Structure formats: C-alpha cells, structure tokens
Amino acid sequence: MEIHEWMINYTRQTEWIDRRGIFLWIAFYAGGLGGGLYLVSLYFNSLWGMFISWLIIAVIKGAAHLIYLGKPLRFWRIVFRPNSSWLARGIIFVLAFVVFAAVQLALSFWLPGTAVEIAFKVLAGMAALAVTVYTGFVLNTVKAVPFWNSTLLPLLFVLCGILGGFGLAVIIGLNGGNVNVAIAETGSRWLLIVNALLIVVYLWAAANRETTGKKSVMEQMRGNLAPVFWVGIVALGIIIPLAIAFSSYFVSEVSSALLVTGVACEVIGGLALRYCVLKAGAYKPLVAIAG
Amino acid sequence: MRWGMAVDLTQCVRCYACVAACRIEHFLPMGMSWPRLVAMETGGDSPTVSTYSVRCNQCQNAPCVEVCPTGATYQREDGIVVIDQDKCVGCRYCIIACPYQNRTFLSKDKDKGFFPGRVETDFEKAGKKLYRHQVGTTEKCNFCVERIDAGLAKGLKPGVDREATPACVNTCPAQALTFGDLDDPNSEISRLIKEKNGFQLHPEYDTDPSVYFIDGKIGYSDEPELRDDSRQEPASAGAER
Numbered sequence: 247m248e249i250h251e252w253m254i255n256y257t258r259q260t261e262w263i264d265r266r267g268i269f270l271w272i273a274f275y276a277g278g279l280g281g282g283l284y285l286v287s288l289y290f291n292s293l294w295g296m297f298i299s300w301l302i303i304a305v306i307k308g309a310a311h312l313i314y315l316g317k318p319l320r321f322w323r324i325v326f327r328p329n330s331s332w333l334a335r336g337i338i339f340v341l342a343f344v345v346f347a348a349v350q351l352a353l354s355f356w357l358p359g360t361a362v363e364i365a366f367k368v369l370a371g372m373a374a375l376a377v378t379v380y381t382g383f384v385l386n387t388v389k390a391v392p393f394w395n396s397t398l399l400p401l402l403f404v405l406c407g408i409l410g411g412f413g414l415a416v417i418i419g420l421n422g423g424n425v426n427v428a429i430a431e432t433g434s435r436w437l438l439i440v441n442a443l444l445i446v447v448y449l450w451a452a453a454n455r456e457t458t459g460k461k462s463v464m465e466q467m468r469g470n471l472a473p474v475f476w477v478g479i480v481a482l483g484i485i486i487p488l489a490i491a492f493s494s495y496f497v498s499e500v501s502s503a504l505l506v507t508g509v510a511c512e513v514i515g516g517l518a519l520r521y522c523v524l525k526a527g528a529y530k531p532l533v534a535i536a537g
Numbered sequence: 538m539r540w541g542m543a544v545d546l547t548q549c550v551r552c553y554a555c556v557a558a559c560r561i562e563h564f565l566p567m568g569m570s571w572p573r574l575v576a577m578e579t580g581g582d583s584p585t586v587s588t589y590s591v592r593c594n595q596c597q598n599a600p601c602v603e604v605c606p607t608g609a610t611y612q613r614e615d616g617i618v619v620i621d622q623d624k625c626v627g628c629r630y631c632i633i634a635c636p637y638q639n640r641t642f643l644s645k646d647k648d649k650g651f652f653p654g655r656v657e658t659d660f661e662k663a664g665k666k667l668y669r670h671q672v673g674t675t676e677k678c679n680f681c682v683e684r685i686d687a688g689l690a691k692g693l694k695p696g697v698d699r700e701a702t703p704a705c706v707n708t709c710p711a712q713a714l715t716f717g718d719l720d721d722p723n724s725e726i727s728r729l730i731k732e733k734n735g736f737q738l739h740p741e742y743d744t745d746p747s748v749y750f751i752d753g754k755i756g757y758s759d760e761p762e763l764r765d766d767s768r769q770e771p772a773s774a775g776a777e778r
Binding site for chain 1: 573575576577587589591600603604605606607608609624625626627628629630632633634635636637638642643644671672673674675738739742
C-alpha cells in the first residue's frame with residue numbers, strides 16, 4: 247500500500263497478527279488453552295494437567311509476549327496501570343497465575359490435602375479463569391475494530407480455552423494422568439456444540455453490527471481468510487472432533503489414536519479461530535466516501 | 538487551553554511540504570511519516586481525486602491513552618497527546634486502539650537509514666544527537682510540542698508566532714493549515730471552524746479529535762474542468778458510505 251493510499255478503504259489491522267504479531271496470536275491462544283486446561287485439571291485434580299497448564303502459560307505464553315514486545319526489558323512497566331488497560335490487567339493475571347499455581351503445585355506434591363493447598367488452588371483457579379478471559383476484553387474494548395467490539399468475544403475465548411483444556415485432559419488421561427477420559431470426552435462434546443453455536447451467533451452479530459463488521463465476516467467466509475475459516479475452524483475445529491466425539495458416544499469406543507487426532511484438530515481449530523479473529527479485524531476508511 | 542489544528546481541504550495543493558517539514562523538524566527515519574497525505578479516487582470513468590492531510594488527531598478522549606499499559610502515552614493539560622519513548626514497551630495496543638491509524642511502530646526496517654549500508658548523512662548524524670528515535674517503540678505527531686513549549690516560555694503565541702507554531706503549519710505554502718487554541722472563541726482556528734463548518738473525522742467514536750477539517754467536500758478534482766461539477770458533499774463527515 248502506498249503511503250497516500252493509507253486508510254482510504256477498509257483497512258485490516260496488521261500489528262497484532264502479521265510478521266512478529268504472530269507471537270501475540272500464539273500468546274493469546276496459549277493463555278486460553280493453558281487457563282482452560284488448569285480449570286479442567288482442577289476438576290479432575292490432575293497434577294500433570296496443572297503442571298502442563300503452568301508450562302503453557304509461564305513458558306509459551308510468557309516467551310511469546312516477551313518476543314513480541316518492542317522493548318522486552320521494559321516488560322515490568324506493564325503491570326503498573328491495571329486501572330485502565332486490559333493488557334496490564336492481563337499480564338498481572340498471568341503473573342498471579344504463575345506464582346499461585348507454582349506454589350499450589352509444590353503444595354499438592356509435598357503437602358496434599360492441606361487447607362493451604364486448597365486456598366492456593368482457589369487462587370490459581372481464579373487467576374487461570376482471568377488469564378483465559380482477559381484476551382477477549384483486550385480485543386472487545388477496541389471500539390475502532392467493530393468485528394471485535396462484542397461482549398460475546400470473552401465468552402467465546404473462555405469456552406474455546408476450556409474446550410482445548412478438555413481435549414488436552416483426554417490426552418493426559420490416555421497417558422496415565424489422573425483424568426477420567428469418559429467425562430473429559432463428554433465435556434469436549436458439549437463444549438464443541440456450544441462453541442459452534444457461539445461462533446455462528448458471533449459472526450451473525452458482527453455482520454449486522456456495522457459495514458466494517460460485515461466486511462470482516464465476509465473476509466473470513468469468502469475472502470482471503472476463507473481457507474483458514476472453513477478448513478481450520480469449521481472442518482478441523484468443529485466437524486472432525488464432533489464426528490469423532492459422536493462416533494465414540496453412539497457407535498463404539500474409538501481408538502486412542504483417533505481421540506488424539508480429534509484433540510489435535512480441536513487445538514488447530516482454536517488456533518484458527520483466534521487467527522481469524524485477529525486477522526479479520528478492520529478499521530473504517532478515514533473519510534466518508536461519496537457514493 | 539486546547540491546542541488544535543484545522544486543515545482547509547480547499548486550500549491544500551498536495552505538495553507534501555507538511556510531510557517534508559515534519560521529517561526535517563523531527564529527523565524522522567525514512568520508513569516513517571507522522572503526517573500523511575491521503576489521496577482518494579472516487580467515480581468510475583471520470584475519477585476525481587480528493588486529498589486529506591492527516592496526522593494524530595490529539596483526541597480529547599484518546600483511546601490510545603486509555604489502553605496504554607505503561608502510561609507512556611499520556612495527555613498534557615493543553616490536550617496534546619504525547620509518548621514518553623523511555624516508557625513505551627512496544628506492545629502496539631495504542632496502534633490497535635486508534636480508529637484513525639495515525640500511530641507508527643518504529644521497527645528496525647523502518648530505520649535503516651536514508652542510504653542503507655552506504656553512508657550516514659550529516660542530517661542523520663545530527664538527528665541522533667538532537668532527536669533520538671527508539672526502535673521498538675511507537676511514535677506519532679505531537680503538534681511540535683517542543684516548539685510550543687519553547688515558544689510559550691518566551692511569551693510567544695502558538696499559531697500566531699512562527700517560532701511557537703508546528704513546523705507543518707509554518708511551511709504550508711497554501712496556508713491550508715491553521716493552528717491555535719480551540720478553547721479561545723476568538724482564535725483564528727475557532728473562527729474558521731465555526732464559519733466554515735469544520736468537522737472531525739469519525740465523531741461516532743466519541744474521541745473528540747483536536748484536528749478539524751474545513752470544507753470537507755469530497756470528490757475535489759485535479760482536473761479544472763471537472764472541479765465545479767464534481768464536488769460532492771459527504772453524506773456526513775466520517776460516516777460510512
């Protein structure tokens with residue numbers, strides 16, 4: 247785009263998805279997945295699940311955020327304005343989770359069943375939920391991008407994160423972790439249906455919000471993002487995992503390999519969902535265009 | 538006191554002088570421009586071109602200030618939104634939040650030098666001493682706060698005295714740019730906005746920009762014979778088509 251052509255048409259946001267922005271996409275997804283897995287692991291009381299969720303948030307999400315920042319050594323400055331910025335709040339939630347969950351893991355390993363352990367489970371669980379939800383608020387408070395400006399977005403991200411958490415819990419259960427695979431599968435099944443419905447409602451609402459919102463939706467369904475949307479979100483993220491889930495429910499027990507394939511598809515679907523949400527966010531032209 | 542700028546679109550001759558003046562004033566790297574001259578073509582067979590000289594709108598309800606997680610972006614009492622480069626972490630949330638997209642992240646590839654790998658010009662050397670830009674942070678127009686502050690300290694009046702007025706306003710050969718105090722009903726800028734129905738871009742965002750556009754007729758043609766017929770009023774300033 248030439249400099250004089252800037253913002254004369256609907257302009258897609260690029261900073262948070264293109265080039266190094268890819269790391270922010272990874273960070274946002276890792277937050278949802280890690281937080282969701284922790285909550286699911288709390289339900290199953292799976293120490294392995296909690297530990298893996300801690301690794302996802304502390305290592306993958308933390309590293310991705312730091313790599314993305316233009317001045318990573320000033321990272322500490324972010325936590326001092328929680329009153330105004332969701333990004334600041336989010337990083338505080340992440341730090342809180344990393345600390346609380348680390349203490350909880352240590353307590354669960356050495357002092358299981360104590361009141362202190364339960365207290366830290368509650369604290370880490372609250373922090374995990376906050377980590378899962380905050381990215382939705384980071385985006386939906388941006389009025390300039392109508393596609394994101396929806397109260398459904400935090401809910402969508404939370405459910406998507408918990409769905410991914412159930413998926414990873416299935417794998418942990420298959421590998422001897424303390425997870426009831428049947429319950430995890432049931433959770434996955436229901437969340438897949440709810441997520442699919444929520445995605446439809448979200449897109450429908452966005453398409454009816456403003457012309458720019460409609461452009462964003464059309465970009466996903468018919469534009470350059472269509473392959474990611476239809477293959478990543480619809481086929482891999484919803485249809486294949488649902489088919490596997492229902493075949494295990496109605497037909498017979500499916501093989502572990504098939505379950506793992508379903509979980510992998512769910513994770514790819516979650517990544518594709520956040521990719522499309524970030525990539526399709528667009529701004530109005532700077533000036534009104536005469537008809 | 539609230540400093541503001543009015544851009545008279547009927548006067549703008551699209552010479553890029555404002556862009557050049559800003560580059561010189563702030564020693565801007567080649568990959569970045571604080572003001573932009575946006576050109577827009579409308580109409581099919583006989584397209585007409587209209588241009589907007591745009592820059593940071595110094596919004597009173599600035600979304601960039603609200604989302605900045607470090608407080609690097611803040612608003613001065615005179616309404617100007619500035620960035621403390623030493624506090625900016627380069628998260629780019631402000632760029633995302635700006636509905637006018639008038640902020641730029643200074644990445645390494647935008648600061649390769651005027652003649653990459655060849656020579657560092659004296660201008661660039663001077664810039665590194667006088668106006669340091671930090672790769673990895675976000676930048677934008679600051680209404681030449683350095684000139685305003687220095688001018689006020691000398692008892693000068695921004696918008697009236699050149700020494701206290703933004704460089705782009707000083708340099709505009711067509712006098713399309715007017716700078717002054719929006720809170721002063723007797724200032725030149727307030728008079729212009731009132732008399733010529735100055736408008737702000739995208740008022741629906743409630744950002745209350747301090748940059749106004751005057752005579753916002755879209756479809757102002759470069760072709761003299763088309764000029765009179767082709768002017769079209771926007772349905773409403775900043776609204777969607």
